[in-house]
Amino acid sequence: MQHSRFLPRFLQRLLVAAALAAGLASAVAQGGPVLERGRYLVTTILACGNCHTPKDGEGRAIAAKELAGGGIAFDIPPFAGVAANITPDKETGIGSWSDAEIKRAITHGERPAHGPLAGKPLALPMAANFFKAILPGDLDAIVAYLRSVPAVRNPLPAPVYRAPVHREAFALADQGFGERDLQDKVRRGAYLATIGHCLECHTPVDKGVLQLDAALGAGGRPFMPSFVKGLPESWKGAVSRNLTSDRERGLGAWSDAEIRRAIVQGVGRDGRRMQEPMPYAWYAGLRDDDLDAIVAYLRTLPPLPR
Ligand code: HEC
Ligand code: HEC
Known part of the structure; x- marks a missing residue:
């Protein structure tokens, strides 16, 4: 990628996505629709790799280390640690966990009852309170996909917990989603936006509590201040936006095409390149x-x- 610095960022990202897809094509071809569904969810709406795949100096995911952990180092008041290695490596990843244990970690933020960190809850950056909405069939597919990525040996520092983990914001996950919602446009959108935790980022936090009742989707949440380490300068200072249908402050006056472009290309309504x-x-x-x-x-x- 010697010419990479001359390519626009969006093109670079497409190349990374293409490299990831090519590497996986053969595994998926062998695995059928369940594995393909898992790949689709993990590598698009769930974006597990946004935290769990290490990034290069310019913030691009390193395809050869997919889900090997350690990319982002959190150092927030209750927790210091990195996103874990979730490849099937038996010693440094989750290769020795049962399917049920992996599912419990994803949907409840709980670790298995074995290993050095037995019983310790996963810290809040791991968005289990949104992943709890994942439908059972999709959860099977996600586990199948996690088992299919190459095992990468990547030992990581142990997490430090400075305060108990309180996972309170389950309200969005508890909307009673079922398989039939996948056939209904707005309900499927609600399901995808929930498991993609769009509104975790796009709802303000007051004294550590997500304002789901008072300000759902109102934005204004600052990101990546000094306590998140190992990130490129271009990520710093981002503040999430108002996604409600308000015509002045939110998306009410945007066209569907403008909203779609913002989501998949990171380009604002005025053509501005949006931040991570x-x-x-x-x-x-x-x-x-x-x-x-x-x-x-x-x-x-x-x-x-607002
Ligand atoms: C916002 C960042 C973020 C995203 C997105 C994220 N995770 Fe995590 N995840 C973490 C962090 C941080 C930890 C470690 C927490 C700790 O040590 O207490 C973790 C831990 C885990 C663990 C426990 C592994 C172990 O060895 O302890 C599993 C399993 C896991 N994540 C799976 C997933 C899956 C699957 C997805 C996508 C559906 C996902 N994560 C998305 C940040 C994230
Ligand atoms: C990890 C946090 C995070 C997640 C997850 C996230 N966003 Fe965002 N989003 C942001 C930030 C930060 C910005 C502002 C970027 C900027 O202004 O440069 C933004 C901007 C936007 C914008 C542009 C709005 C405007 O007024 O400019 C839209 C639309 C949007 N997000 C929709 C979504 C949707 C839909 C999802 C889920 C599929 C989602 N976001 C998930 C953090 C996030």
Whole structure:
């Protein structure tokens, strides 16, 4: 990639996505629709790699180390640690965990009852309170995909917990999603936006508590301040935006095409290049009908002029 610095960032991201897809094509061909569904979810709307795949100096995911952990170092008041190695490596990844144990970690933020960290809850950056909404069939598919990525040996520092983990914001996951919602445009959009935890980033936090009741989707959450280490300068200072249907402050006056472009290309309504940590490169792989469903759901968010 000797010419990489001359390519626009979006093109670079597409190349990374293509490299990831090519590396996986053979595994997926062997695995059928369940594995393919898992690959689709993990590498698009769930964007697990946005935290779990290490990045190069310019913030691009390193395809050869997919999900090997350690990319982002959190150092927030209750927790210091990195996103774990979730490849099938038996010693440094999750290769020795059962399917049920992996599912419990994803949907409840709980570790298995064995190993050095037995019983210790996973820290809050791991968005289990949103992943709890993942439908059982999709959860099977996700585990199948995690088992299919190459095992990477990558020992990481142990996490440090400075305060108990309180996982309170389960309200969005508890919307009673079922398989039939996948057939309904707005409900599918709500489901995808929930498991993609869009509104975790796009809802303000007050004294450490996500304001899901008072300010759902109102944005204004600052990201990547000094306590998140190992990130490129271009990520710093990002603040999430208002996604409600308010015409002044939110997306009410945007066209569907403008919203879709923001999500998959990271380009604002005025043509501005948007900042991370929103995982545009992952969302670029979303199917058109799923993207339309997400936009249809965003249109239902009550306007909040803030
Ligand atoms: C916002 C960042 C972030 C995203 C996105 C994320 N994780 Fe995590 N994950 C973490 C962090 C940080 C930890 C370690 C927490 C700790 O040590 O307490 C973790 C831990 C885990 C663990 C436990 C592994 C272990 O050895 O302890 C599993 C399993 C896991 N994540 C799976 C996933 C999957 C699957 C996805 C996508 C559906 C995902 N994560 C998305 C940040 C993230
Ligand atoms: C990890 C946090 C994060 C996640 C997850 C996330 N976003 Fe964002 N989003 C941001 C940030 C930060 C910005 C502002 C970027 C900027 O202004 O440069 C943003 C900007 C946007 C914008 C542009 C709005 C405007 O007024 O400019 C849209 C639309 C959007 N996000 C939709 C979504 C949707 C839909 C999802 C889920 C599929 C999502 N976001 C997930 C952090 C996130």
